[in-house]
Amino acid sequence: MAVCIAVIAKENYPLYIRSVPTENELKFHYMVHTSLDVVDEKISALGKALVDQRELYLGLLYPTEDHKVYGYVTNSKVKFVMVVDSSNTALRDNEIRSMFRKLHNSYTDVMCNPFYNPGDRIHSRAFDNMVTAMMIQVC
């Protein structure tokens, strides 16, 4: 369902990025990169006072002609960005939320591994499998 999934660290460098149609990878990388500005805008818009109330799911960041970009920020400022195909109209907000929740859970599992240093690229196979399951329907 998702076309591209990326995990961005707090310092705005990618920890994990994968897109399914691998020929257009550069385009997705660029979209994720530009979406980071929107993410920053959204998280700073609420102000510092409302950090506790800030919701993790940011919603639709911006739509393009073919794709829509959704964002999610954790409390440690790790961002998940997901690009979905615009033609996939059946995809509702709740589904996107659940996908982000799964991503977040897998990410915490990766974090629990003491051999994982925060800030490293994510090489976990379980995480890979989960992401593949989310993207598998795109041919």
Next chain:
Amino acid sequence: MEAAGGGGSGPPLLLSDAEQQCYSELFARCARTAAVGPALPSEPARALPSTVTAAAGPVADLFRASQLPAETLHLITELCGAKRVGYFGPTQFYVALKLIAAAQSGLPVRIESIKCESPLPRFMMSKNDGEVRLGTPAELHGTKAQIPYLTTDKNAFKRADDGDKQETQSPTMSPLASPPSSPPHYQRVPLSHGYSKLRSSTEQMQPASYEARQSLAQTEGTSSGGPGAKPPRLQATLIRSFSVERDPHDSSSHYPDEPWRITEEQREYYINQFRSLQPDPSSFISGSVAKNFFTKSKLSIPELSYIWELSDADCDGALTLPEFCAAFHLIVARKNGYPLPEGLPPTLQPEYLQAAFPKSKWECALFDSYSESMSGSQQPRDSHWSEKTSVKDMADFSVSTQDVTLDDKQASINTTDDASPKDVSEDPATPKDSNSLKARPRSRSYSSTSIEEAMKRGEDPPTPPPRPQKTHSRASSLDLNKVFQPSVPAVKSGSLPQPPALPPRPCPSQSEQPAEAEVPPQSSRAPSQASESSPTKKDIPYSQPPSKPIRRKFKPENQTPENQELPPTVGGPASAPSMKLHPTVQKQSSKQKKAIQTAIRKNKEANAVLTRLNSELQQQLKEVHQERIALENQLEQLRPVTVL
């Protein structure tokens, strides 16, 4: 044997010695069965009398016994060319066997698989083939023989009678130098071959950890160790170690996960290690403690990370005892050269280990429904395992085996936990059984490895890779660091940041000359205390005169409030530092006093100048207002004229 070195047709078929023997054995059997057996419907199989062929019937049975899915077998028969030529000649048979071995070890079934090294194929023979099995009464007891080690053993220790048979067979096994002389059972072939290799390198091997195992085996192996010869004991213990938990009557004896099964001795060892890290066996080992411990095994961090991922089933960052045992076992297996599995094998699952935990000895688990991804070729792996560890042992140790007592072994067990991961790695690898081979090398091994372990301990856990700098990789235009930093010192100094909306400065007009003339001397005389304020003061006058012409056109009102508020505010901060200076003046020397007083004086002068400037500007503002009113009047007067 008819097989001529693996046949020449098709892609070159490289067979190792073990494979050569095994395949030739199998081929002979199939051919023999073909000759002996009833007429088979597949006549073409025996169509060509020129070459000895293996009939399709026994071949099909053999292939089915390999437990591969039907389509794989079809693919294999296609690839090996039997379908093409219509019969199973030696080359086709060998190719097929090689492909079966590849398929069992998980490699894709392709022609190229022939070229790569693969372990021996594993066949699960049913009782029907018992007639062909000579000399293995143990197998004829109806249990399906999985692995040669196991077949002999499994029964050997569970039943006394088998033990006798074990002994009787052992003499046949002893002349291992000549494998053909061993019973013509194909299953024996890999065992004997592997065994011969072991023998060749026994002197160097035997890492150790099988001591504990040996002690157990000793007590029970005495029954089978009647002859007292090392070889049978060796074989016995070898098998014993793998099949301790086997039920002889267990029909579901396809435990293809031999290396993933933790034996009794290994388990006790792991439990001891666990206790050394965490006294309470029922609680957890934290992630950092476990990390330090497992890092000593000198595996790479990604591999350790993957092992952790496999073994920490609940992903809580801590290891319970079963999880710890699983992780330790995986590390041991990895060190012995086994590739890590895709998923946690069932025998390493925490529930499984938990169930076995309270029992001192593991009962055999009748888990029939195991579908093993790892099922491929455990048996050949064992031989490989021993071979690999033998090589490794030779690399690690250079010791000669000598007779050792149990005391030595126990002492060595107790000594170094440091060398434990290393030794445990040797553990499963060496089903070398004679005690004599163990303890001495083990004590030596401690000395050789303990240094490494100590060194390893001395090192810190591998330093994390350097984190990327805190740079704004994407928005170079918006460099937050630079944006916020200037404001901080500005705030501290108490001076105002420059007004943001300063229009560009054209060359100052003559009217601003006096103001400028005042400002430069003022700025040159500005003392250090007021240095922060003076640049702003200087800039403000500079900015204001150039903006006057623009102001006249655009926003006169905006600037004047700024002018008004800036000088007083600048005077404010200037006076504040000056006020602060007073208490400090008393403490400082007289020179500083004087300097500060001059600074105060100059600030006051600056204040005066600015107030004068302010008043002048306000006057100008009034004039501008008046001009504007005049112009508006003119406009009103002119307008009716133009309308007309």
